[in-house]
Amino acid sequence: MPVNLAPLDTSMLLPVPGLRIGTTMAGVRKANRRDLVVFALDEGAQVAGVFTQNRFCAAPVQVCQAHLSAGPAIRALVVNTGNANAGTGAPGLAAAQQTCNALAAIAGCSPAQVLPFSTGVIMEPLPVDRITAGLPAAWADLHAAHWADAAQGIMTTDTLPKAASRQVQIDGHTVTITGISKGAGMIRPNMATMLGFVATDAVLAPGLLQTLVREAADRSFNRITIDGDTSTNDSFVLMATGRAGHAAITTFDSPAGQALAEAVFGVAQTLAQAIVRDGEGATKFITVQIDGGRTEDECKLVAYAIAHSPLVKTAFFASDPNLGRILAAVGYAGIPDLDQALIDLHLDDVLVAQAGGRHPGYQEADGQRVMKQAEITVRVHLHRGEASATVWTCDLSHDYVSINADYRS
Amino acid sequence: MPVNLAPLDTSMLLPVPGLRIGTTMAGVRKANRRDLVVFALDEGAQVAGVFTQNRFCAAPVQVCQAHLSAGPAIRALVVNTGNANAGTGAPGLAAAQQTCNALAAIAGCSPAQVLPFSTGVIMEPLPVDRITAGLPAAWADLHAAHWADAAQGIMTTDTLPKAASRQVQIDGHTVTITGISKGAGMIRPNMATMLGFVATDAVLAPGLLQTLVREAADRSFNRITIDGDTSTNDSFVLMATGRAGHAAITTFDSPAGQALAEAVFGVAQTLAQAIVRDGEGATKFITVQIDGGRTEDECKLVAYAIAHSPLVKTAFFASDPNLGRILAAVGYAGIPDLDQALIDLHLDDVLVAQAGGRHPGYQEADGQRVMKQAEITVRVHLHRGEASATVWTCDLSHDYVSINADYRS
Numbered sequence: 001m002p003v004n005l006a007p008l009d010t011s012m013l014l015p016v017p018g019l020r021i022g023t024t025m026a027g028v029r030k031a032n033r034r035d036l037v038v039f040a041l042d043e044g045a046q047v048a049g050v051f052t053q054n055r056f057c058a059a060p061v062q063v064c065q066a067h068l069s070a071g072p073a074i075r076a077l078v079v080n081t082g083n084a085n086a087g088t089g090a091p092g093l094a095a096a097q098q099t100c101n102a103l104a105a106i107a108g109c110s111p112a113q114v115l116p117f118s119t120g121v122i123m124e125p126l127p128v129d130r131i132t133a134g135l136p137a138a139w140a141d142l143h144a145a146h147w148a149d150a151a152q153g154i155m156t157t158d159t160l161p162k163a164a165s166r167q168v169q170i171d172g173h174t175v176t177i178t179g180i181s182k183g184a185g186m187i188r189p190n191m192a193t194m195l196g197f198v199a200t201d202a203v204l205a206p207g208l209l210q211t212l213v214r215e216a217a218d219r220s221f222n223r224i225t226i227d228g229d230t231s232t233n234d235s236f237v238l239m240a241t242g243r244a245g246h247a248a249i250t251t252f253d254s255p256a257g258q259a260l261a262e263a264v265f266g267v268a269q270t271l272a273q274a275i276v277r278d279g280e281g282a283t284k285f286i287t288v289q290i291d292g293g294r295t296e297d298e299c300k301l302v303a304y305a306i307a308h309s310p311l312v313k314t315a316f317f318a319s320d321p322n323l324g325r326i327l328a329a330v331g332y333a334g335i336p337d338l339d340q341a342l343i344d345l346h347l348d349d350v351l352v353a354q355a356g357g358r359h360p361g362y363q364e365a366d367g368q369r370v371m372k373q374a375e376i377t378v379r380v381h382l383h384r385g386e387a388s389a390t391v392w393t394c395d396l397s398h399d400y401v402s403i404n405a406d407y408r409s
Numbered sequence: 410m411p412v413n414l415a416p417l418d419t420s421m422l423l424p425v426p427g428l429r430i431g432t433t434m435a436g437v438r439k440a441n442r443r444d445l446v447v448f449a450l451d452e453g454a455q456v457a458g459v460f461t462q463n464r465f466c467a468a469p470v471q472v473c474q475a476h477l478s479a480g481p482a483i484r485a486l487v488v489n490t491g492n493a494n495a496g497t498g499a500p501g502l503a504a505a506q507q508t509c510n511a512l513a514a515i516a517g518c519s520p521a522q523v524l525p526f527s528t529g530v531i532m533e534p535l536p537v538d539r540i541t542a543g544l545p546a547a548w549a550d551l552h553a554a555h556w557a558d559a560a561q562g563i564m565t566t567d568t569l570p571k572a573a574s575r576q577v578q579i580d581g582h583t584v585t586i587t588g589i590s591k592g593a594g595m596i597r598p599n600m601a602t603m604l605g606f607v608a609t610d611a612v613l614a615p616g617l618l619q620t621l622v623r624e625a626a627d628r629s630f631n632r633i634t635i636d637g638d639t640s641t642n643d644s645f646v647l648m649a650t651g652r653a654g655h656a657a658i659t660t661f662d663s664p665a666g667q668a669l670a671e672a673v674f675g676v677a678q679t680l681a682q683a684i685v686r687d688g689e690g691a692t693k694f695i696t697v698q699i700d701g702g703r704t705e706d707e708c709k710l711v712a713y714a715i716a717h718s719p720l721v722k723t724a725f726f727a728s729d730p731n732l733g734r735i736l737a738a739v740g741y742a743g744i745p746d747l748d749q750a751l752i753d754l755h756l757d758d759v760l761v762a763q764a765g766g767r768h769p770g771y772q773e774a775d776g777q778r779v780m781k782q783a784e785i786t787v788r789v790h791l792h793r794g795e796a797s798a799t800v801w802t803c804d805l806s807h808d809y810v811s812i813n814a815d816y817r818s
Contacts, residue, residue: 055747056740057764087736089766122733123767124565232737310719311807311813318814322532327496328641331465338464341498356465357498358532394721398810404720405727 003285005277010373014176015144016199018042021348022141023153026134029082034153034338035136039077045241047074048209050217052234058086059096060116075109079117086232087123095126102132150178164272168263170256172248175202181271196236201243205250214239223391226279276392281399284316285375289390292382299389305333313396321367342383413696414686422576423585424553425608427451427650432562435543438491447547448486448758454650456483457618459626461643467495468505469525484518495641496532496789504535511541514726537593577672579665580655584611586728590680605645610652616660622647629677632800635688685801690808694784698799701791708798714742722805730776751792
């Protein structure tokens with residue numbers, strides 16, 4: 001059961017002029033489900049992406065990186081679910097390339113203008129024939145309004161499709177930002193989530209898009225964790241079609257640049273949080289906020305130690321205010337000169353520990369009340385500096401074990 | 410169900426001359442269970458210990474470190490289960506000190522000659538009155554043969570007591586090494602397990618014991634992980650009573666020194682592995698061996714990434730050869746210049762992946778056969794150097810979630 005994640009209201013998903021989307025059922029792994037998605041970009045669009053830092057990155061990630069740095073403008077994206085094409089060695093690279101070749105032939109562009117994406121089971125050969133056989137139907141389905149189909153077509157263990165739209169006014173022009181994401185397990189992005197695609201018709205001067213996609217990833221997909229497993233396929237792509245009609249944005253310090261960046265961050269954050277809300281077996285949505293660190297990096301260390309601790313996560317699942325487990329995680333996070341005698345711990349508004357020990361006024365009933373909520377904020381103050389960091393995670397439940405013990409069956 | 414861990418054969422536990430052990434039921438947390446243990450050392454004994462590197466280390470750990478560095482020979486140890494006295498701030502320190510004072514009065518030594526240990530729930534006040542009230546009965550129970558009672562008296566969520574004995578001949582004298590340990594969750598020692606106590610009557614020149622305890626911890630307790638949570642209370646203590654009658658060992662390069670060290674390592678390794686075999690909810694015992702690294706440290710990084718991955722651990726629980734998850738963990742372990750195209754993966758004798766991709770000869774049935782075993786070795790070859798490292802872990806099961814969701818109830 002996702003945590004406060006509503007079924008997709010497809011009427012809320014706004015088309016982005018200059019971008020069309022098509023899907024089909026290619027039978028990559030299972031019959032009768034949308035599992036192949038193509039994006040077609042009109043001429044003049046820019047594309048930038050960030051990718052997993054897993055050294056075992058999947059074949060399509062390697063091809064994406066090569067094509068993005070090669071130069072010619074990207075005109076099409078192809079995404080399959082059901083198979084990650086990771087841990088597949090040289091044949092996997094050839095399969096990803098073959099997918100690009102097939103789509104390029106249909107789209108009338110060069111293979112280097114196609115970006116391939118795959119998600120699903122690792123270390124099984126990509127059924128490339130089924131994918132290439134499905135491409136004509138997906139291409140024939142192209143339409144600007146097909147975002148919801150695409151959100152469905154990239155799901156794996158997700159229980160709900162994930163998408164978000166926003167509009168912002170720039171110089172009297174309406175600029176649209178729409179995006180989709182997927183992912184529910186093997187989630188501790190170190191760049192981007194499993195897959196995230198965001199498009200806008202904003203007009204940007206060359207070079208700005210890469211900055212924007214990095215910054216957006218760092219404020220959204222790079223701040224979530226479900227199980228601490230950084231996937232082989234994480235990819236987050238930002239597309240700008242340049243159709244909105246306003247003067248090109250040349251810096252993010254301008255009001256227009258700021259308005260666009262904030263709208264993109266908002267969409268990316270909604271998509272990233274949706275992944276946590278739909279985390280495998282999740283019953284709680286947990287915000288972990290660390291204050292008073294010397295650097296943002298050390299705050300992140302502590303936040304992730306808490307967010308990854310199986311003991312902390314099972315306590316949330318049980319609604320058990322066994323909060324010493326949070327202190328223990330703070331202690332082993334890896335700050336060598338941390339002084340435990342300075343640490344404060346809040347659970348929402350409840351002061352649980354102060355100066356490294358249980359606060360005398362803390363009542364178990366108060367902790368219990370907060371632990372029963374579906375959304376909980378853990379706040380730790382280190383009292384050694386001015387930096388802060390926030391990450392989002394979920395609890396660890398019986399269903400997480402069931403889902404991952406049975407994933408391939 | 411522990412994995413290949415037999416119920417304690419108490420007749421196998423050999424007394425160590427110069428050391429006596431007493432236990433009692435002090436009602437620290439629950440009635441009618443042994444929960445208080447004392448060790449009494451005859452004059453002339455040496456004691457050395459290694460302790461958790463968790464910065465939120467428990468009050469008794471802080472007192473142990475102070476007393477061990479203070480100078481006067483340690484004459485007594487006191488251990489309670491049921492309450493960890495961690496995250497308890499200044500009152501916790503006072504409670505640990507008070508326990509030492511009470512035992513010193515009974516033992517006829519100074520408080521600085523007593524080492525206190527606690528294990529159990531974190532962040533609840535230590536019921537020091539119940540402990541001090543129980544000390545006279547525990548002291549009256551002192552006997553050299555009481556190792557099995559002590560193994561029982563330090564358990565928390567352990568399903569079986571853990572102990573081991575060995576004898577070794579040095580210069581025609583029989584030297585005994587006996588030890589106990591406890592721990593089943595919050596286990597990723599970074600020094601020692603939750604609690605481990607090993608005693609020997611070997612004769613050692615001053616200064617050697619600290620070297621031996623560090624080395625023993627590094628080859629045993631520092632190589633196991635259950636859930637990646639480094640506890641606040643990890644303590645591993647080595648006691649040498651000096652009663653065996655042989656000439657004092659002055660170096661571990663001598664045959665006598667080597668014989669002793671290997672016997673101590675053997676006992677420590679048995680005790681450490683027993684903790685994994687009895688890991689919370691464990692159904693499999695997994696050895697993770699990394700070869701071909703540039704340094705031992707980078708091999709450990711990879712080994713722990715595999716051993717901590719919830720996805721890998723649930724696949725072992727399900728006996729599902731979803732082995733791409735192991736490759737993914739290798740990839741995100743944190744070696745920045747790792748070349749995936751060099752990686753080989755074996756599951757026991759089965760070659761699963763070679764040169765970064767699925768081995769053409771790999772049959773799922775072979776992987777399935779190994780995954781069904783109760784003991785499995787994962788071997789990864791990095792092909793970038795000569796270093797190796799091995800760690801031991803267990804799978805992640807429904808019972809792990811149940812045990813930790815219900816621990817305090």
